[in-house]
Amino acid sequence: MVPHLTTALNGPLKELESRIIKAQPQIEHWFRSQWVDHAAPFYASVDLRNAGFKLAPVDTNLFPGGFNNLSGDFLPLAVQAATVAVEKACPDARGILLIPENHTRNTFYLQNVAAIHGILRQAGLNVRVGSLLPEITSATVLDLPNGKQLTLEPITRRGNRLFVGEEFNPCVVLLNNDLSGGIPDILKNIEQNLLPPPYAGWATRRKTRHFAAYDEVAQDFSELISIDPWLINPYFSHVGELDFQARQGEDVLADTVSDLLARIRVKYNEYGITHDPYVVVKADAGTYGMGVMTVKDAAEVKGLNRKQRNKMSVVKEGLEVNDVIIQEGVHTFETVNEAVAEPVVYMMDHFVVGGFYRVHTGRGVDENLNAPGMHFVPLAFEKPCNAPDCDGTPDCAPNRFYSYGVVARLALLAASRELEAMDEEFGDN
Amino acid sequence: MVPHLTTALNGPLKELESRIIKAQPQIEHWFRSQWVDHAAPFYASVDLRNAGFKLAPVDTNLFPGGFNNLSGDFLPLAVQAATVAVEKACPDARGILLIPENHTRNTFYLQNVAAIHGILRQAGLNVRVGSLLPEITSATVLDLPNGKQLTLEPITRRGNRLFVGEEFNPCVVLLNNDLSGGIPDILKNIEQNLLPPPYAGWATRRKTRHFAAYDEVAQDFSELISIDPWLINPYFSHVGELDFQARQGEDVLADTVSDLLARIRVKYNEYGITHDPYVVVKADAGTYGMGVMTVKDAAEVKGLNRKQRNKMSVVKEGLEVNDVIIQEGVHTFETVNEAVAEPVVYMMDHFVVGGFYRVHTGRGVDENLNAPGMHFVPLAFEKPCNAPDCDGTPDCAPNRFYSYGVVARLALLAASRELEAMDEEFGDN
Numbered sequence: 001m002v003p004h005l006t007t008a009l010n011g012p013l014k015e016l017e018s019r020i021i022k023a024q025p026q027i028e029h030w031f032r033s034q035w036v037d038h039a040a041p042f043y044a045s046v047d048l049r050n051a052g053f054k055l056a057p058v059d060t061n062l063f064p065g066g067f068n069n070l071s072g073d074f075l076p077l078a079v080q081a082a083t084v085a086v087e088k089a090c091p092d093a094r095g096i097l098l099i100p101e102n103h104t105r106n107t108f109y110l111q112n113v114a115a116i117h118g119i120l121r122q123a124g125l126n127v128r129v130g131s132l133l134p135e136i137t138s139a140t141v142l143d144l145p146n147g148k149q150l151t152l153e154p155i156t157r158r159g160n161r162l163f164v165g166e167e168f169n170p171c172v173v174l175l176n177n178d179l180s181g182g183i184p185d186i187l188k189n190i191e192q193n194l195l196p197p198p199y200a201g202w203a204t205r206r207k208t209r210h211f212a213a214y215d216e217v218a219q220d221f222s223e224l225i226s227i228d229p230w231l232i233n234p235y236f237s238h239v240g241e242l243d244f245q246a247r248q249g250e251d252v253l254a255d256t257v258s259d260l261l262a263r264i265r266v267k268y269n270e271y272g273i274t275h276d277p278y279v280v281v282k283a284d285a286g287t288y289g290m291g292v293m294t295v296k297d298a299a300e301v302k303g304l305n306r307k308q309r310n311k312m313s314v315v316k317e318g319l320e321v322n323d324v325i326i327q328e329g330v331h332t333f334e335t336v337n338e339a340v341a342e343p344v345v346y347m348m349d350h351f352v353v354g355g356f357y358r359v360h361t362g363r364g365v366d367e368n369l370n371a372p373g374m375h376f377v378p379l380a381f382e383k384p385c386n387a388p389d390c391d392g393t394p395d396c397a398p399n400r401f402y403s404y405g406v407v408a409r410l411a412l413l414a415a416s417r418e419l420e421a422m423d424e425e426f427g428d429n
Numbered sequence: 430m431v432p433h434l435t436t437a438l439n440g441p442l443k444e445l446e447s448r449i450i451k452a453q454p455q456i457e458h459w460f461r462s463q464w465v466d467h468a469a470p471f472y473a474s475v476d477l478r479n480a481g482f483k484l485a486p487v488d489t490n491l492f493p494g495g496f497n498n499l500s501g502d503f504l505p506l507a508v509q510a511a512t513v514a515v516e517k518a519c520p521d522a523r524g525i526l527l528i529p530e531n532h533t534r535n536t537f538y539l540q541n542v543a544a545i546h547g548i549l550r551q552a553g554l555n556v557r558v559g560s561l562l563p564e565i566t567s568a569t570v571l572d573l574p575n576g577k578q579l580t581l582e583p584i585t586r587r588g589n590r591l592f593v594g595e596e597f598n599p600c601v602v603l604l605n606n607d608l609s610g611g612i613p614d615i616l617k618n619i620e621q622n623l624l625p626p627p628y629a630g631w632a633t634r635r636k637t638r639h640f641a642a643y644d645e646v647a648q649d650f651s652e653l654i655s656i657d658p659w660l661i662n663p664y665f666s667h668v669g670e671l672d673f674q675a676r677q678g679e680d681v682l683a684d685t686v687s688d689l690l691a692r693i694r695v696k697y698n699e700y701g702i703t704h705d706p707y708v709v710v711k712a713d714a715g716t717y718g719m720g721v722m723t724v725k726d727a728a729e730v731k732g733l734n735r736k737q738r739n740k741m742s743v744v745k746e747g748l749e750v751n752d753v754i755i756q757e758g759v760h761t762f763e764t765v766n767e768a769v770a771e772p773v774v775y776m777m778d779h780f781v782v783g784g785f786y787r788v789h790t791g792r793g794v795d796e797n798l799n800a801p802g803m804h805f806v807p808l809a810f811e812k813p814c815n816a817p818d819c820d821g822t823p824d825c826a827p828n829r830f831y832s833y834g835v836v837a838r839l840a841l842l843a844a845s846r847e848l849e850a851m852d853e854e855f856g857d858n
Contacts, residue, residue: 025523028512028553032520076506076813080780083457083815084513091461094454122816124457351509384505386512387551 013052016231017403018394023225027406030224031350031413038416040350042085042174042195043116046408048343049234049330053273055403056234056330057411058280060210062200063178065101067115068108068146069378070346070354075119077384081348082123086172088349090193093171095126097155097162097192100176102133104152107145113176114150119348120174128164130155132177132184160191178202180286180319199426200419202285202315207325208238213421214414221410230267232407234328235260238284242322244313250302256326257281258298264328275331284323286315294329336379345385345408352385352405442481445660446832447823452654456835459653460779460842467845469779471514471603471624472545475837477772478663478759482702484832485663485759486840487709489639491629492607494530496544497537497575498807499775499783504548506813510777511552515601517778519622522600524555526584526591526621529605531562533581536574542605543579548777549603557593559584561606561613589620607631609715609748628855629848631714631744636754637667642850643843650839661836663757664692667713671751673742679731685755686710687727693757704760713752715744723758765808774814774837781814781834 020027045064046057070078086093098120100113113129120127131140131152140152156163163169173187173194179201187198199205214233222229237256242249257279264277281293281301293312295301304312313321334341334357341357358376382397385405389398449456474493475486499507515522527549529542542558549556560569560581569581585592592598602616602623608630616627628634643662651658666685671678686708693706710722710730722741724730733741742750763770763786770786787805811826814834818827 025553025555029521029523031553032512032516032522035516036520073502074505076503076816077509079816080506080509083461083780087461087464091465092458093461094458118819121819124454124460126454351512387505387508390547390550 013050013055014394016055016227017399019225019227020403020406021388021390021394021399024388024390024402026224027221030221031409034413035350038413038420039088040347040412041200041415041419042089043346043348044412044415045344045346046411048345048404048407049332050334050343050404051331052333053271054231054330055407056232057214057407058234058327058330059207060411060415061178062196062205062415063101063176064346065109065112065176066344066356066378067119067346068111069344069356069380070115071356071380071382074354074384075122077351077386078119078346078348078353079122081351081353082119084351085349086120086123086125089195090171093125095128095168095170096120096172096174097164097168097170098127098129098174098176099132099155099187100129100152101178102131104131104133104136104140104142107142110142110150111144111146111148114144114148116174116176117150126168126170128153128168128170130162130164132186155186157186157190160189162186162190162192175201180315197419197423197427199422202319204285204422204426205418206284206323207282207327208236208284208323209422210411210414210418211236211325211327213418214411217410217414217417232410234330235263236325236327238323238325240284240323242324244304244309244321247304247309250304253281253301253324253326254298257295257301260326260328261296261298278329280327280329281312281324282327283312283315283319283321284325286319286321339377341379343381343404345404347408347412350409350412352408354384355381355401355404355408357381442479442484443823445484445656446828448654448656449832449835450817450819450823450828453817453819453831455653456650459650460838463842464779467842467849468517469776469841470629470844470848471518472775472777473841473844474773474775475840477774477833477836478761479763479772479833480760481762482700483660483759484836485661486643486836487663487756487759488636489840489844490607491625491634491844492530492605493775494538494541494605495773495785495807496548496775497540498773498785498809499544500785500809500811503783503813504551506780506815507548507775507777507782508551510780510782511548513780514778515549515552515554518624519600522554524557524597524599525549525601525603526593526597526599527556527558527603527605528561528584528616529558529581530607531560533560533562533565533569533571536571539571539579540573540575540577543573543577545603545605546579555597555599557582557597557599559591559593561615584615586615586619589618591615591619591621604630609744626848626852626856628851631748633714633851633855634847635713635752636711636756637665637713637752638851639840639843639847640665640754640756642847643840646839646843646846659696661839663759664689665754665756667752667754669713669752671753673733673738673750676733676738679733682710682730682753682755683727686724686730689755689757690725690727707758709756709758710741710753711756712741712744712748712750713754715748715750768806770808772810772833774833776837776841779838779841781837783813784810784830784833784837786810 045061047059103109117127136152136154142150153164173192182203183198218229218233239253239256260279278296332340336359339359341359345355346353357379359379360376383401385401388402474490476488532538546556565581565583571579582593602621611632612627647658647662668682668685689708707725761769765788768788770788774784775782786808788808789805812830814830817831
């Protein structure tokens, strides 16, 4: 399956990709030194937007779903990377407890859990899937759309250790649950190595903190390869003390949107870009495309109707939204058979292990594709992102995927620095 | 391309493979702990023999050729593994100097050099190929059968550092030259990290030392999964003070061959194997299938004719043979379309990155396939060796390749221990 990819613009992005390919040895040298100083998260996925003139991350997920959408051809890469991740986290590990989200009815999500389970098992670990759901009181076998099955089991805590059944005493607890509802008591102060650390969950994590770390990474990287950091970095602002239901903070929000749109317009003029700038307003803590709004004019965020206010005021697990990130919208000009396509890149430890496109036919280039219940068609990358074609053109498939892998790793590095800073504030040690 | 693989026997090997697949978590756990204690060589290839009742390594190459025979589909695995190898050897490396064998006319070998060059370049290193040949006095472009080119350049030494041209000052020197003729002066006492260490060359390395280390590894592993170590380990003996031309030592050689054949017969009886046992007599230091003789009866090593004596008395670079390893012959019962097929497994750092079969139609099951000038057809493994099918039968392709990867990694671990012991004796530090 070879995706037919097009970008609407042939201007600066080709130049950016060309510069990335040309600087590949410097880039990899720089990454190697960064990973000596910073520990990569166990795994992550990064949503990218490719505007032709700009290639940037818009979201970094530390509890990635969608592993089931990667090409099976490259699973060995994930198995090898998982081996490295386990060697670093706990070389003596025999057993790993995987804790998923509580969506037992979302079979697409459950296939992701099964895919992670499979990778870890192929890497030679004993893996059990432990549910936080109180109704899982005994081993529960769930049928998956691909004909396979997934077994959820209850977790028990004895002292400060988690077990499954009487016997299974894991060395590592791997979270695939973003803890939007806070850190459950059963996970607090446990002896086992908990990955990612629980403060990476959305109860404490903030998008603005991540993108502040990304600002620094993008700045360093841009100096390395002599580019304008804006080409890989979306502008953003933070607005707090909001209460959408009480219409509190609307003016500040509108002014901030207006300022950000003005800053983007300056850049658009500088690069001769004639498209309309837009921003995306998102809950600063949260995921799953809830609490997200696309805005082209500051007036749009004033006088929201009830439906819009409801949409913005809460995210997953009923978490109330008082803080938002206003992020420069990056147009999606990459298409697959005329449908909008957004790349998502997957990493384990500091290795890119694959990716896929979210392909959607019914939406505009400036809309969010990851809305709740939103239907998209996953199209696995035909090439892994770690092996550029050093003799190919900058936009040939392996090199485009390599550029995606580079920008995704920049976001991963930002997440590393973000978690390091959070560890000082929230870590137990 | 799906190779059609058969094994002539369905007895104990299926049981061995089955036990390996079943014990996969214990095996990977054990390997993780081994790699904490032992540093893997930068790269290696291992020749295996699959006799149906027995699966064993017969040669471990620390300067592997044949990377060009691996499936291009799995090169990303090699790129990822090379990244790890470089991170360990020298995370700050920008440039790497690759020193190949002096076979400028062997275009198959040159394609191997180009393949290694490509993997390192894709991993983000600046790579130059420096020749030890005195006639390479300026950059020399060689055309390869696959339409690509390889540039050989002269190496210069300034003080204790190696350079290419005025500018290229590599951090790492990677040898793909087995130094059969001894360590050239230009490589002695250099500041740069020389990989593998020069004492891994055949001027100092001994097969018997490797297989003595393998004895220990095979013993430990066999206890781990409760098997008879003989199932993965060929018997061997050493005979020294030989002079084939002067017919000196023939009697000792014949007696040792006789003893070894008797030991093998005991095992054949124990397992009900009705095939004729045989041994392979090989130069203890050397490679390329020179100085190799297949023997079914001790009488064969007495009264060798001139041609046979010539064949045995010298190996590559005119190195005289005074020491031999007499190794239990492992029948090759694996066939591809009725042709004898011998698996070769490739590793970088401690990762299996692929493999291929040497397929040969014109030879018997007990003959050596790697003779000089010998024509074989390489058939790339259709699956990588690191991702077993945990739900598949023990002999399905991914699981057979996994078993190959396990036995190859045992030989790799033996090489690690062998080099550690040699470092005490030959290392500079």
